[in-house]
Amino acid sequence: MPNEAPIAASGTVHWIGTGLSTGRTGLALLCDHAERVVLWDRTTERAERRLASLGLAGRAEVRALSPAALAAEVHAGDVVVSMLPAAEHPGLLRLAAARGAHFACTSYVSDELSVPAEEMAAAGLTVLTEAGLDPGIDHLMAHQLVERARREAGDSAAGVAFTSYCGGVPAVPNDFRYRFSWAPYGVLAALGSPARYVDGGLERTARHPWEATRQLVLAGEEFEVYPNRDSVPFVTQYGFPERWHLDTFVRGTLRNAGWRAAWSDVFATVRTRDEARIRALAKELADRYPTGAADRDRVVLSVALELRGPDGGTRWRGGQLLDVTGDEQESAMAKCVSLPLAFGLTRLLDGALSAGLHRAAESADEAARWLRFLDGHGLHIRGFGSEDAQTSPEDLFPAYRPAKA
Numbered sequence: 237m238p239n240e241a242p243i244a245a246s247g248t249v250h251w252i253g254t255g256l257s258t259g260r261t262g263l264a265l266l267c268d269h270a271e272r273v274v275l276w277d278r279t280t281e282r283a284e285r286r287l288a289s290l291g292l293a294g295r296a297e298v299r300a301l302s303p304a305a306l307a308a309e310v311h312a313g314d315v316v317v318s319m320l321p322a323a324e325h326p327g328l329l330r331l332a333a334a335r336g337a338h339f340a341c342t343s344y345v346s347d348e349l350s351v352p353a354e355e356m357a358a359a360g361l362t363v364l365t366e367a368g369l370d371p372g373i374d375h376l377m378a379h380q381l382v383e384r385a386r387r388e389a390g391d392s393a394a395g396v397a398f399t400s401y402c403g404g405v406p407a408v409p410n411d412f413r414y415r416f417s418w419a420p421y422g423v424l425a426a427l428g429s430p431a432r433y434v435d436g437g438l439e440r441t442a443r444h445p446w447e448a449t450r451q452l453v454l455a456g457e458e459f460e461v462y463p464n465r466d467s468v469p470f471v472t473q474y475g476f477p478e479r480w481h482l483d484t485f486v487r488g489t490l491r492n493a494g495w496r497a498a499w500s501d502v503f504a505t506v507r508t509r510d511e512a513r514i515r516a517l518a519k520e521l522a523d524r525y526p527t528g529a530a531d532r533d534r535v536v537l538s539v540a541l542e543l544r545g546p547d548g549g550t551r552w553r554g555g556q557l558l559d560v561t562g563d564e565q566e567s568a569m570a571k572c573v574s575l576p577l578a579f580g581l582t583r584l585l586d587g588a589l590s591a592g593l594h595r596a597a598e599s600a601d602e603a604a605r606w607l608r609f610l611d612g613h614g615l616h617i618r619g620f621g622s623e624d625a626q627t628s629p630e631d632l633f634p635a636y637r638p639a640k641a
Contacts, residue, residue, distance in 0.1 A: 242591035243360040245338060245584055246313030247271030252301065252328065253319030254286035256417050257342070257368070260566045261613060262574025267295040269582045274309065276301040291565075303331070312336035315584060317577070321422075325349060333361065338584060342368030342577050344465075350593065357592030366595040367580040368573040370402035370537065373610070374487070375596045376576075376603040377539035377556040377617070378474045383600030385541055389552035392479035395544035400537075401452065401461045403490030404569045407532040407561045410525070413495040417527040417569060421518035427506050428514070431463035434485040439468060445488075446503055449496045454538055455557065458493040473595070480543070490536055527567075535560045535568040556619040572615065579609050 249270045251263070254277045267273050273296040277283035283298035299305060310316060316332040318325050318341040325341050326348040332339040333356050345353075345365050353363040366372055378400060406415045416423070431445040442448040442463055449462040467487040476482070505517050527533060540555035562568035580596065583589050597603040607617060 242362050242587070242589070243313055243336065243338075244587060245315060246311065247585065248274065248311070248314045249317060249581060249585075250274045250276060250306070250310060250314060250337075251296070251317045251319065252276045252306070254283055255319060256567065257570055257573040258286065258290075258319055259570030259572075259574030260290040260292065261571050262576075262578035263290060264292055264295070265575070265578045265613070266581055267292060269578075270585060272297070274299055276306065303327075307331060307335065310335040310337050314338070315340060315581060317341065317581065321419075322346070326352070329353070329356075329363070332356075333359070336361070338362045338364075340364040340367065340577065340581060340584065342366070342372060342573055344371055345593065345595065353593040360591045362584055362589050362591050362594065364577075364580050364584055364589065364594045364596075367577045369535065369569070369576070370400075372576045372596050373558060373572065373615075374400050374402055374537060374539055375474075375598075376606050377537075377558075377619075378470075378541075379597065379600050379603040380607065381539060381541040381554050381556065382474050382476065384554060385543055385552050386477065389543050391477035393543040393551065394481055394546045395483045395548065396476070396480040397484035397542045397544075398474075398476075398482075398486070398540070399461075399484065400487045400539045401459075401490040402537040403459070403461075403535070405490070405492045405534050405536065407534040407568075409492040409494070411498065412525050413492040413498045415525050415527045415531055415533070416522055417533060417567065419518070420521045421515055424502065424506055424514050424518055426464060427503070428509065429465070431465060431467070431488070433463040433467040433487070434471075434482050437481070437483050444503070444507065446496060446499070451493070452490070452538075454536070455559075459536070460491045460493055460495045461488050462491075463488040473598075483544075490538070533562045533568050535572045537572075554619065556617050558615060558617050560615060575610060575613055575615060576606060579606060 247270055249266060251273060275283045275287060275296045276299045278301060280298045280300050287293050287296060314337040316328055316337050316339050318328045322343040325343060329339050329349060329352050333352055338361050356363055366375060427445060431442045433440060445462045445464055449460050452459045452461045463486050467485055470487060471485055505513055537558040542553035543551045545551045560568040560572060597606045
């Protein structure tokens, strides 16, 4: 069980990694709120260049990252923030635990994170995870929708449909319907992982997730969506009542219309499971479809919930939509990942988070607090439900069509 009296945060935050998910808005917020921010990169020169590119020169200290150097500077009550690839999180979490420091990242909870997090809870330390875009903002939307549906329609429903789709796409689609802003191998590896979800009232597994692609019409615009990872555990995480009979529960990825056709050759290579071929293709794609300085990215996140009665008629439905386009100051992805994480860190620094494992906000009230903050800092989320007369459900609720081959 979480310790309700966590070790007080010292006010020092170690931000480790300066990749493309490190955004100007989030890091600036943290520099304003924390007593001290230390930015770690492979060299101090790289860290200084990144700060300058974000318009934050001199706002944080810079350090060259090595295990020994980091261990020497992390002290009790500090916060260690991993912006490195997920494979690096467990090692940094163990270092934080050994030094009596708190830990945060934006990635999904894994066994390698959850077990040490339980031990840290007993020591009064906080572990904040799944606090970026997806996972992160999607959790906030889901908790808020579920709470409202329960309050307005009750804890029983003959049929329930929940969908959560998120994607980072080119603001202006190219022939490939995608541009790479992070390692292409990670994108291809994700396509090679099975996806579990609920459809037609049954748990299903898509061995090749793209084969479950559907067309989605959202606010009058066509996209393509497909399930990813394992959606099923989130039924419990989102607090679905036992008497809500699930027809559909899918968490997945959103892409520009035409993506499935444009990626047919990629799928053929992923299907071979030949590691050498996949890595070679990843390098080729990185060279062919990079995100250049003049390219603008776009983030689209749609979360929707519908409850139906025994006759199949809609009893309640609600949805929320985030649609952000990057600009010359900051990419949409960097802002959408870094800003919620930074707000979560301010909550940790202020002593508002108990010891133990947290996944962004895990109650409707706390989710509302996060969403109000994001709205006040430029991430405007459109929503509808019984209380929202200003937005028509037809504008935001997803409409699906069979996928085109």
